[in-house]
Amino acid sequence: MATIRKLRGRWQAQVRRRGMKPRAKSFDSKAEAEKWARDLEAQVDRFGAAPDTKILETTTLGSLLERYQREVTPTKRGAVQEDQRIEVLRRHDLSHRTLIGLSQQDIASFRDERLQSVAPSTTVREMAILSHVLEVAARDWGMPLAKNVVKLVRRPVIRNERSRRLTDDEEQRLLDGCDAGLVPYFKTLVILAVETGMRRGEILGLEWSDISHNRRVITLTMTKNGSGREVPLSQRAFEALTDWREKADVDQSTVFPMTAGALEQAWRRLLARSNVKALRFHDLRHEAVSRMFERGLNMIEVSSISGHKELRMLKRYTHLSADDLVARLG
CATH class of the missing domain: 1.10.443.10 (Intergrase catalytic core)
Structure with missing residues (x-):
């Protein structure tokens, strides 16, 4: 069980598990400290040890999107459309988040913001890209992600059914x-x-x-x-x-x-x-x-x-x- 305490004005999270060196990190808020500890414990449970999360602290979502756009997108039949969507995602503030700081709440806020300016179907497609980027990063690029936070966020309901038929002449x-x-x-x-x-x-x-x-x-x-x-x-x-x-x-x-x-x-x-x-x-x-x-x-x-x-x-x-x-x- 992680220990969360306030130390010199900041919140420190410390994780101790048998078979691993104790890990500690300080944050500006208690919520951030608790999230880091939960994620680290989940990684220990998943991999059997605490992976080196330094790469998650230095890698932004934007850099992942750029690599995905360069290596994965060209192999798809809908490469042109996906390339355009990734360009939109890379310009969004969300792309500046590091992988260690990317949270479920970040994705939910992104979804709600996008729904103010684009159709639900567009938002769903953008979330699908984000989800696959994280999947590829964990599966093929060795990023020690404990979970895919996009999958934890409810996607908008698409209601674009049309009943238009040709009439008369x-x-x-x-x-x-x-x-x-x-x-x-x-x-x-x-x-x-x-x-x-x-x-x-x-x-x-x-x-x-x-x-x-x-x-x-x-x-x-x-x-x-x-x-x-x-x-x-x-x-x-x-x-x-x-x-x-x-x-x-x-x-x-x-x-x-x-x-x-x-x-x-x-x-x-x-x-x-x-x-x-x-x-x-x-x-x-x-x-x-x-x-x-x-x-x-x-x-x-x-x-x-x-x-x-x-x-x-x-x-x-x-x-x-x-x-x-x-x-x-x-």
């Missing part, structure tokens, strides 16, 4: 708007999104070699969830792709030579031309998944097409038309 207006635009393949791109439920990145990364014309199937070798899948093509989607193939540059391996930023700009212009309000491109995936259920496909069949690994997540995208359900009920 919106789909036709969008397709007509594509014909009036400057991007010759945008109509094919929109049809593919509505028919298959593929993600934006999957569509933009599609190559002609990924499409089997004999089987009428698209093969995605790597997707957002880390695994590949095969996406069957409806007759409508297949004909749209075939038509675009006849017009496309024969030397162009990519089906849709467009960046994510260019797609967003083209999408906004399309909505304005079509007079369609409050529709995100991602809502086309939502629409596609809902239509699959309305056509009678079951949960397993839809997930194999859409790529959802968790059926709980799949339900968020599913808003069935009551009119179609009435027809099926008879």
Whole structure:
């Protein structure tokens, strides 16, 4: 059991355990002293001895983030987005905390502060990065961390479910708007999104070699969830792709030579031309998944097409038309 006492105006914590040299350290507050003692005792229980915590006293969270950004982030599929988030974290005051001083309360304060300026989903992603940084530091870089303090803090609840479906003649207006635009393949791109439920990145990364014309199937070798899948093509989607193939540059391996930023700009212009309000491109995936259920496909069949690994997540995208359900009920 640690001894906490006030000595010459400061609080001293002393930890004595059998088989280890007594360790003592002074702090400005009693709470800091008690935390240091608890952490040291936890390390003794975990490692069987008191590890050298000097490295934790000199290493800041910011330096860990910088190393992680340099060594780990480039190996990830979402490296660009994670790199941007780490830059935000490195500019935050939290990055100046040493690992020995980083506490559960620090993370909770960071969470509450971020929620004042960004969405809960953004805060959750930033906390996930912090958590993984500490995990990598302890597991791969030999940092003697007693615990991952991020895991002890409640993460915000994300409530971003959308129920936006295409209504009335919106789909036709969008397709007509594509014909009036400057991007010759945008109509094919929109049809593919509505028919298959593929993600934006999957569509933009599609190559002609990924499409089997004999089987009428698209093969995605790597997707957002880390695994590949095969996406069957409806007759409508297949004909749209075939038509675009006849017009496309024969030397162009990519089906849709467009960046994510260019797609967003083209999408906004399309909505304005079509007079369609409050529709995100991602809502086309939502629409596609809902239509699959309305056509009678079951949960397993839809997930194999859409790529959802968790059926709980799949339900968020599913808003069935009551009119179609009435027809099926008879």
